[in-house]
Amino acid sequence: MAVEEIPPQYQVFINYRGDEIRKNFLGFLVKAMRNANINVFTDEIEVKGTDLHNLFMRIEESRVAIAILSDRYTESSWCLDELAKMKEMIDQEKLVVIPIFYRLDANNCKRLVGAFGDNFRDREREYRSEPERVQKWKDALISIPQKVGLTLAGHRDESELVDSIVKEVKKVLIDISKKEIDNSKNPTNTEGQFTKYRTQNNNVSSFGPLMAELDRQPPRPSPQVFLSFCKDEVGDNFVSHLVWALRDSGLNVFTESYKLREQEVFTSIELSNIALIIFSNKYSKSELCLNELVKIDKLANEGKLVVIPVFYNLKKNEVRRLEGEFGIHFADTKEKFAMEKLMIRSWEESLMFITIGRIDLSLETHINEFALVAAIVRGVTRLQNR
Structure with a gap:
């Protein structure tokens, strides 16, 4: 040995x-x-x-x-x-x-x-x-x-x-x-x-960050998976585990949209084959997330992108009907951008259409976060192998 x-x-x-x-x-x-x-x-x-x-x-x-x-x-x-x-x-x-x-x-x-x-x-x-x-x-x-x-x-x-x-x-x-x-x-x-x-x-040894190590790896071939999520709410726990699991399965995952200008984010979405939208209570608090959603919805309607909505600690109807904490945050965002009528309308339409007629996943229907991550990876892998 x-x-x-x-x-x-x-x-x-x-x-x-x-x-x-x-x-x-x-x-x-x-x-x-x-x-x-x-x-x-x-x-x-x-x-x-x-x-x-x-x-x-x-x-x-x-x-x-x-x-x-x-x-x-x-x-x-x-x-x-x-x-x-x-x-x-x-x-x-x-x-x-x-x-x-x-x-x-x-x-x-x-x-x-x-x-x-x-x-x-x-x-x-x-x-x-x-x-x-x-x-x-x-x-x-x-x-x-x-x-x-x-x-x-x-x-x-x-x-x-x-x-x-x-x-x-x-x-x-x-x-x-x-x-x-x-x-x-x-x-x-x-x-x-x-x-x-x-x-x-x-002293316990210190180790290099896992995500930085993964990011240093050479780019993987398509398909690319784009994640749209509220970083402040799920970015440091659930999404970090999800990204790790997806990359461990050989998938090229893009998550850093919050560090880029909007047009650069849109370009990353256009280069993707699959979009995962992690709906959480504070998702509707971010105009960046909502604008990502509109772009994803447009490309999905053009047949250029496959979308998997994921509902994290909220119900699908709370998103569709703008209810609960999600609805409260959306109302605040609407008020903040009250002069942008067309943009608000596009947000509302995308929130409606993105949650209709699609296979979705939720934390509510899984035992725990670990099981939900496994289900997402299985779903994305099946799409990759179509």
């Missing part, structure tokens, strides 16, 4: 607060790790009703654990029990833990302040009849967050954070593999087969 390989028996355990993470970030992280041939375990795999002892066994079987710490993490006694078990394994030098501070200030975690600390004090009161258990939680919460970890704040978006986590885990697993090989060749080494992993100078 080459030292660069990751042995399949090296399991990575992911510890997280389910309700908060499962529907989006976790799915993308697990997929990326499995694509990297990492043997990853989450409690999703366990049969429902499995007792905590079985999960403790899963932690004992693992070489690396990822603790995804979020504001609501300390709402779960289950998460805290897992964290305490992880600390026990660290103390025995049998486990490496990488903390991930997900939409959480690392200092709030370390000091038990903010929502993270408030939720912990609620658990402390709830389990005051089990002081030893609570003390183990406290010890773990003092110890593990002190380790150098990764934060969403230190990355451009969630897909970049996912990429960093995968690369750091691979680095740790390869380091463990190398040390085990060295130990097997040196029987005088009394530390056993597992040697505690430390990053050089106690």
Whole structure:
């Protein structure tokens, strides 16, 4: 076995607060790790009703654990029990833990302040009849967050954070593999087969942005996919994952319209074969998005472009009928451009026609964002292969 390989028996355990993470970030992280041939375990795999002892066994079987710490993490006694078990394994030098501070200030975690600390004090009161258990939680919460970890704040978006986590885990697993090989060749080494992993100078390595790496790749042949979306609302999370998945499938994706002049944006749309319109509540707040929509609608009517509308956290009828938050933002945009009657009319007509008689996808009809991204990729790939 080459030292660069990751042995399949090296399991990575992911510890997280389910309700908060499962529907989006976790799915993308697990997929990326499995694509990297990492043997990853989450409690999703366990049969429902499995007792905590079985999960403790899963932690004992693992070489690396990822603790995804979020504001609501300390709402779960289950998460805290897992964290305490992880600390026990660290103390025995049998486990490496990488903390991930997900939409959480690392200092709030370390000091038990903010929502993270408030939720912990609620658990402390709830389990005051089990002081030893609570003390183990406290010890773990003092110890593990002190380790150098990764934060969403230190990355451009969630897909970049996912990429960093995968690369750091691979680095740790390869380091463990190398040390085990060295130990097997040196029987005088009394530390056993597992040697505690430390990053050089106690710092987690930084990695180049995933999206920048993808952008440096040579242009792919047609078809080109154009994404129209509200950057402020979905650009740093859902769309970043979608772009990653589309490019991973070999598709040429254009997303940077917000950085260009309008005529340059229109040229990019004209060069595209497929347009994905990600309708979200704030989409109608942007005249750039609405103008993109009109251009996409025109080319679609001329048979030059295939359109897939995607409804993200809103219903199709809210777009068609200009209702809800989407309708409120559209009314504000109309008022802002009240003198541009023809432009407003073109917006209204395109919003009506683009949502009629087309196959569309919505977050509402999928389990989570990960499933929606997979459905979009399948749809675009089918169009590519027509």
